[in-house]
Amino acid sequence: MEKQQFKAESKRLLEMMINSIYTQREIFLRELISNASDAIDKIYYKALTDDQLVFNKESYYIKVTVDKANRKLILSDTGIGMTREELENNLGVIAKSGSLAFKKENEAKEGHNIIGQFGVGFYSAFMVADKVEVISRALGSDEAFKWESEGAEGYTIATADKAGVGTDIIMTIKPNTEDDNYDEFLEEYRLRAIIKKYSDFIRYPIKMDMKGQRPKEGSEGEFEEYQEEQTVNSMVPIWRKNKSELTQEDYDNFYFEKRYGFDKPLKHLHISADGAVVYNAILFIPENTPFDYYTKEFEKGLELYSNGVLIMDKCGDLLPDYFSFVKGMVDSEDLSLNISRELLQHDRQLQLIAKNIKNKIKSTLQSLLKEEREKYDGFYKAFGRQLKFGVYNDYGANKDTLQDLLLFYSSKEKKQVTLEEYVSRMPEDQKYIYYAAGESIDRLEKLPQAEIVTDKGYELLYFTDDIDEFAIKMIASYKDKSFKNVSSGDLGIEADEAEKQTEEEENDNKDLFAAMKEVLGDNVSGVKASKRLKSHPVCLSSEGEVTIEMEKVLKAMPN
């Protein structure tokens, strides 16, 4: 039987393409600039192997111009251009990518940085334009052609005039409607912001004529308009630069420019990984807790770039919750993008990067703890609570990653210490890691049942954060030492003698205890003689796993 080819309703297909692939309209500019950059890259690449062709850096750029009166937005490049056939094939056939073909032809060779692959980005221009004209002259040709289309109805191609090699894309921007504002795409400052956001690290200059006002010369208080051509993008991404070329200030500026925060970063990580997974990343640990950090509104994530083009603002999958305070960006060439270049399919590569990043953050925090303790204390003050949540959540699955990063206040040192420091100081006869939980250090210092432990010369950890005891229950034991709340259970200190003595006291005071229980009623489950009091007459204690402090927290939780 003869096999039939599928036919597509190309009009419908194009409409779908234009209206449903992208979630944000402003993306069209990213797509057209990426195409222009690809076009220049192709010349650059050809020049590498063709002696006749000289790549003179100054002659290659992208220019964005606005003609407000006629509602035109024009994007010009001095790239490789398109012949009549190429206009027909690349812009007349949906999902045909000349760039992908170029990449495949040149697979074996290095040097290019081409972005295109799906053959649909160009049509995103119709999200904002009623009409798109493409005037192009191909490298090595002295003829130019004009491709013109008003969207779904089709396109025409005719001969045209164009002075130099390259492509001009002339968009007639749609009129505003009640619901939609298109005028913004005729505002230089808005366009510039979009370019900055998505295309800041395109390798070739993106130029714009920016208008401004300045004091008029020779006159007081008067201003004049002026216009000046500016390069809008930074071009060289800081993360592709060599670490040795960069100063602390460069990183601080990047943090500020990217608006990761208004504070100064406490620490940065610059990663250039080229093992099983190839990526560059610049990550920051902020100095201060963002005001919304411990609220539902806070959204974790890193910026994700593919080949220097922004793909995602906040990629949450790159960070575990317990490191959600980390800011920064990741750039990788190996991501499998989906057609809109917005979302990623479940990507193994992304998972590998995330794992790699997690380990790097952990080791950075560990060395901060070892080498810059004061800084680490500051960090812990801002984000320690999140680490403790990390230990508690997922049934303690991450405790091995996190337990050595925790700090608790020590009765002995009068400052925050690590579990490792605590255990390393333990006298030989000490069986447990002792802690007391309560509202404040002040109050815990006066806790009656703490005395027997501190008198023994043992160190006591003070838990003043709700989450502390819950997190510790997940850790269960550290270096084979389990944790013991001074208010509960058998402390493992009392001698046999004391045991006997309390038994006698219990018997002698039977009536007194019974009377006390009657007065206190349901407020207590029992009144007993205690063997762990020294200078205090009475203390509260609990039996079983849930301590008094935990009970308080649980009771306060909304059901």
Ligand code: ADP
């Ligand atoms: P993609 O960039 O994924 O290939 P597009 O729809 O954005 O898909 O573009 C389709 C093709 O049109 C490109 O692969 C390229 O061959 C050609 N093209 C688009 N814009 C330009 C341009 N400014 N200069 C030269 N060729 C271009």
Ligand code: MG
């Ligand atoms: Mg493209």
